[in-house]
Amino acid sequence: MNKLDAANTAWMLTSAVLVLFMTLPGLALFYAGLVRAKNVLSVLMQCFSITCVVTLAWVVVGYSVAFGDASPWYGGFGKAFLAGIDVKTVKGSIPETVFAMYQMTFAIITPALVVGAYAERVRFAGMLLFSLAWLLLVYCPVAHWVWGGGWLQQMGLMDFAGGTVVHLNAGIAALVAALALGRRRGFPETAMAPHNMTMAVTGAAMLWVGWFGFNAGSALAADGTAGMAMLVTHVAAATGALAWLACEWLRYGKPSVLGIVTGMVAGLGTITPGSGFVGPIGALVIGGAAGVVCFFATSYMKRALHVDDSLDVFPVHGVGGILGTLLTGIFVAAALGGAGYPENVTPGGQLLTQLTGVVAIAAWSGVLTWILLKAADAFAGLRVAADEETEGLDTVLHNEKGYDL
Numbered sequence: 001m002n003k004l005d006a007a008n009t010a011w012m013l014t015s016a017v018l019v020l021f022m023t024l025p026g027l028a029l030f031y032a033g034l035v036r037a038k039n040v041l042s043v044l045m046q047c048f049s050i051t052c053v054v055t056l057a058w059v060v061v062g063y064s065v066a067f068g069d070a071s072p073w074y075g076g077f078g079k080a081f082l083a084g085i086d087v088k089t090v091k092g093s094i095p096e097t098v099f100a101m102y103q104m105t106f107a108i109i110t111p112a113l114v115v116g117a118y119a120e121r122v123r124f125a126g127m128l129l130f131s132l133a134w135l136l137l138v139y140c141p142v143a144h145w146v147w148g149g150g151w152l153q154q155m156g157l158m159d160f161a162g163g164t165v166v167h168l169n170a171g172i173a174a175l176v177a178a179l180a181l182g183r184r185r186g187f188p189e190t191a192m193a194p195h196n197m198t199m200a201v202t203g204a205a206m207l208w209v210g211w212f213g214f215n216a217g218s219a220l221a222a223d224g225t226a227g228m229a230m231l232v233t234h235v236a237a238a239t240g241a242l243a244w245l246a247c248e249w250l251r252y253g254k255p256s257v258l259g260i261v262t263g264m265v266a267g268l269g270t271i272t273p274g275s276g277f278v279g280p281i282g283a284l285v286i287g288g289a290a291g292v293v294c295f296f297a298t299s300y301m302k303r304a305l306h307v308d309d310s311l312d313v314f315p316v317h318g319v320g321g322i323l324g325t326l327l328t329g330i331f332v333a334a335a336l337g338g339a340g341y342p343e344n345v346t347p348g349g350q351l352l353t354q355l356t357g358v359v360a361i362a363a364w365s366g367v368l369t370w371i372l373l374k375a376a377d378a379f380a381g382l383r384v385a386a387d388e389e390t391e392g393l394d395t396v397l398h399n400e401k402g403y404d405l
Contacts, residue, residue, distance in 0.1 A: 047112050
């Protein structure tokens with residue numbers, strides 16, 4: 001029988017706070033600083049409102065769909081409204097209330113990440129409708145496949161803390177959203193520099209700190225796995241930041257603050273799937289690869305393809321999620337300092353499993369996101385009018401301004 005452990009419970013309560021801290025205020029400030037001054041409040045509003053909407057949806061049905069046991073494909077509705085969960089219900093060695101709350105914070109940040117793709121041009125009502133539908137029809141089923149006893153977990157997919165469920169999932173959705181909504185007016189000819197880098201760096205620093213709850217908390221215990229996950233998370237973040245900085249310095253002659261914080265986020269996202277499986281050697285390679293690969297992916301998307309993923313969600317989170325998931329299949333090897341392959345699984349077999357998970361989740365997220373965007377556009381409208389975009393979403397949608405100058 002499951003037995004409550006006070007130390008594990010205390011750590012998971014702390015981790016839940018850290019992951020929520022990643023969205024509010026971390027991601028909200030990071031994204032808000034990166035947009036133009038006329039849209040700063042709209043981004044803060046989007047992150048805040050998604051937090052509220054996802055919270056209610058998770059309690060009503062989201063947790064049940066993700067962590068119910070109806071089938072390998074779908075959790076069902078047996079735990080709707082958190083049925084059967086009370087103060088004495090234990091999940092592993094922690095209260096199930098704490099587990100549900102912890103997983104809720106993951107469900108909150110994932111659609112919030114997608115905000116960066118359509119920033120500065122999306123209608124508030126359409127955004128809310130899309131985010132709610134995407135949570136229930138894309139995120140929750142994928143979470144069930146990977147973490148809730150679903151078919152990918154049964155196959156042996158290694159995703160410790162969300163490389164596929166969170167980063168790949170959100171990254172693909174962001175790419176589809178950017179293509180579906182089209183470019184901002186003036187992109188790419190007009191410079192659209194961040195209006196407040198101080199705000200963005202503050203938010204990025206909060207993300208770095210909160211990520212320890214994201215990755216180390218996914219051990220669901222205060223143990224050695226959590227300790228290693230915390231260590232490799234930090235190492236990969238630092239390595240990713242320096243690798244991006246080096247690429248930028250060599251290519252453009254000067255390192256930027258935006259570059260080093262974006263490299264840090266790339267390192268964090270890329271180490272996420274392997275954080276509980278790899279060791280320090282893996283963290284150094286994965287973090288370094290993240291900084292380099294995500295740097296060139298970002299440059300290629302904007303400069304060559306002219307895809308207006310406003311805040312680079314796909315090249316950082318999507319590409320990082322893919323890269324990290326595949327590299328986990330290599331650096332889990334005990335000879336490289338990892339935890340070792342599952343019993344009777346060869347390195348090649350694990351890589352194939354990792355690739356299967358990437359392809360399946362990318363296809364599910366891509367197709368469903370496109371359908372849900374079209375549905376949200378039909379019901380509530382997604383793209384603001386040209387004159388509204390020029391004026392700024394803060395005034396047009398919320399009748400407020402971020403700054404009274």
